[in-house]
Amino acid sequence: MNGFFDIPSDLQHSWAGLIGVHLREALLPVAAGLLLALPLALLCNRFRWLYPPVLGVTTVLYAVPSLAFFVVLIDWTGQTELTVMIPLALYSLVVLVPAIADGVRSVPDETLSAATAMGFGTVRRYLQVQLPIAAPAVIAGLRVATASSISLVSVGALIGNQGALGNLMAAAQKYDRPELAANAVLTTAVLAVVCDAALVALRRVLTPWMPRSGRKRTAAPREELLTKGAAR
Amino acid sequence: MIRIDSVTKRYPDGTVAVDRLSLEIPDRSITVLVGPSGCGKTTTLRMINRMVEPTEGRILLDGEDVQRRPVTALRRGMGYVIQNAGLFQHRTIADNIATVPRMLGWGKQRARERAAELMERVGLDASLAKRYPYQLSGGQQQRVGVARALAADPPVLLMDEPFSAVDPVVRKGLQDELLRIQDELGKTIVFVTHDIDEAIKLGTMVAVLREGGRLAQYAPPAELLSDPADAFVEDFLGADRGIRRLSFFASDALELTTDPVVPADAPAERLTAAGAPYLLVTDADGRPLGWRERGSTGGTERLLPYGRPFRPGTDSLRAALDCAVLSPTGWAVAVDADGRVTGVVSQQTIGEAIRSAHTAAGAHSAPARGEDEKVAG
Structure with missing residues (x-):
């Protein structure tokens, strides 16, 4: 374990510092993706014909390798964290848009009719009725997007030390110190588990209205998307 | 008073849901729209609060075309009860009931007191206030639905098959409760159902609609039973309408004997x-x-x-x-x-x-028209 936490100085961060950078680079894109996905999903539900093409576009974006994004973006945003985060935000859409859209769509018709009949407008109904009821599905989507994002940040090492914990792997090769690679892998895994647990706790807090055992009345995102996201 | 004035609803694909329907819905009484599925009864109800806009004709509320009212204000002035209650599963019972008062800007305290008052009125225990809908039975949820509709004390109540999804025993309880509440509050209620027995039990006036959204008959229930307008209404009423009509005759004039x-x-x-x-x-x-x-x-x-x-x-x-x-x-x-x-x-x-x-009611003792047709056919 000698030198396990002994981070080479050219990375310009301590171990804890790398964790901070890693979380920032992983979570900000998910947050941005969520902000983008919320109105997109609303539009997809309002105009049904929009849903298939939007899903198609997010899937194509997901299929673009991050390296290709870097090549394009580097002219605009340079060798910065932003260059890493933009593709990650776009990737998160492939999980978040269907998670929100399907979750919102699973709200029972009677509930929607009742809301409309009580004088809820479209936006108020979306924010106060549909989204809260879709919260479990949205959080399930966030869990996949977050885990995926945390693992993907490492590729930032390709554009000059923007990979946070991924940089440790580059350093492991450069200095022939395999323990640094083990550190990178283990720390990334722990971060993913901790963030996931935090999201599960958040769901508990947000949904006191859910039956504790069995969740037949709430929506889960489509199974294939969960597997698609997790496989990356 | 709500006046439905030769209203037609035609969808872009050419389907006619409601066909030149005219009805006068009296104040402070229960008017039931009844008919088989596809007769346009729910569409008609939803045109009253503009969840569906008519293609032709107009609906007048106290003499004013509902089209001229701002839609949110119109809806907040009409309680709405739907099948399966349609409660907000993410809100407590008290918050569900207080929805419209809160939207109308009532303070938290006042809205909460109002919710408690309504829970009592619809026969719900106060201990349920902090519960969530999934913790209630279907019948209890439906009571919450009624309480929620009454929350801002609207003069009009629209009820769309509110009791269809509960079992017969609970349904009877809810119907009795509605009649009791109506006795106390005297709302103008428009009630949609496919169940003719429910229509006869609850309605002051009953509008029987047929497929294609046409009015077959509009009459008080006793008259419906004694004088069905045609074979369709008679069929819809079922086989034992003669027996059921007896529900409208009091038994206090019966001559009792104590001899045996x-x-x-x-x-x-x-x-x-x-x-x-x-x-x-x-x-x-x-x-x-x-x-x-x-x-x-x-x-x-x-x-x-x-x-x-x-x-x-x-x-x-x-x-x-x-x-x-x-x-x-x-x-x-x-x-x-x-x-x-x-x-x-x-x-x-x-x-x-x-x-x-029968004689006193001026009922026709001759077989109704529909029966003749059937014999002829």
Whole structure:
């Protein structure tokens, strides 16, 4: 374990510092993706014909390798964290848009009719009725997007030390110190588990209205998307 | 008053949901729209609060076209109850009920007090206020739905098959509760159902709609039963409308006799005296024990069951007839509020009462038009 936490100085961060950078680079894109996905999903539900093409576009974006994004973006945003985060935000859409859209769509018709009949407008109904009821599905989507994002940040090492914990792997090769690679892998895994647990706790807090055992009345995102996201 | 003025709803694909429908919905009473699925009853209801816009015609609320009212204000002035309640599963019962008051800008405290008041009114225990919908039974959820609709005290209540998804026993309870609440509050209620029995039980006026959204008949329930406008309405009413119509005739004019009623401790000669073939034996308080066949002997355990008694004044002729039909002797037992026998009445006497009630109601004793058509076909 000698030198396990002994981070080479050219990375310009301590171990804890790398964790901070890693979380920032992983979570900000998910947050941005969520902000983008919320109105997109609303539009997809309002105009049904929009849903298939939007899903198609997010899937194509997901299929673009991050390296290709870097090549394009580097002219605009340079060798910065932003260059890493933009593709990650776009990737998160492939999980978040269907998670929100399907979750919102699973709200029972009677509930929607009742809301409309009580004088809820479209936006108020979306924010106060549909989204809260879709919260479990949205959080399930966030869990996949977050885990995926945390693992993907490492590729930032390709554009000059923007990979946070991924940089440790580059350093492991450069200095022939395999323990640094083990550190990178283990720390990334722990971060993913901790963030996931935090999201599960958040769901508990947000949904006191859910039956504790069995969740037949709430929506889960489509199974294939969960597997698609997790496989990356 | 709500006036539906030759309203048509035609969808872009050419389907006509409602076809030149005109109805005057009286204030402070329950008007039921009933008909088979696809008759446009829900569409009609939803045009009143503009969840569906008519293609032609107009709907007037107190003389003003609903199209000219801002849609949110219009809806907040009309309570809406839907099948399966449509509660907000993410909000507590109290918050569900307080939804419209809160949107109207009431303070938290006032809205909460109002919710508590309504829970009591619809027969929900106060301890349920902090619960979530999934913790309530279907019947309780529906009560919350009614309370939520009443929350801002709207003059109009729109009810869309509110009791269809609960079991018959709970449904009967909810119907009775609605009638009781209506007695207290006197709302203008428009009630949609596919269940003709529910329509007849609840409606002051009943509009029967047929497929394609056309009005078949608009009448008070008793008139519907006695005078169906055509074969469709008659079919829709079902086979035993004659019997069901008796629900609208009071039983207090029935001539009761106490001749065959004897207390269990009466002297033996009274038990064997000539007269009716059966005697109704009562206990010391005058409550019925059972029928004794004339000439038979033995204790009260040998008595024939007396069936279900009826209460003159409260129960209808239908209930009285039912008692007589169920009784092994053909005699119905009448009791007062405390269950004491006030007399007995034979099927024959009930039959005479039915005939005179029909005459008094001006009912047509000839077969209705629909029956003729069926015979002809």
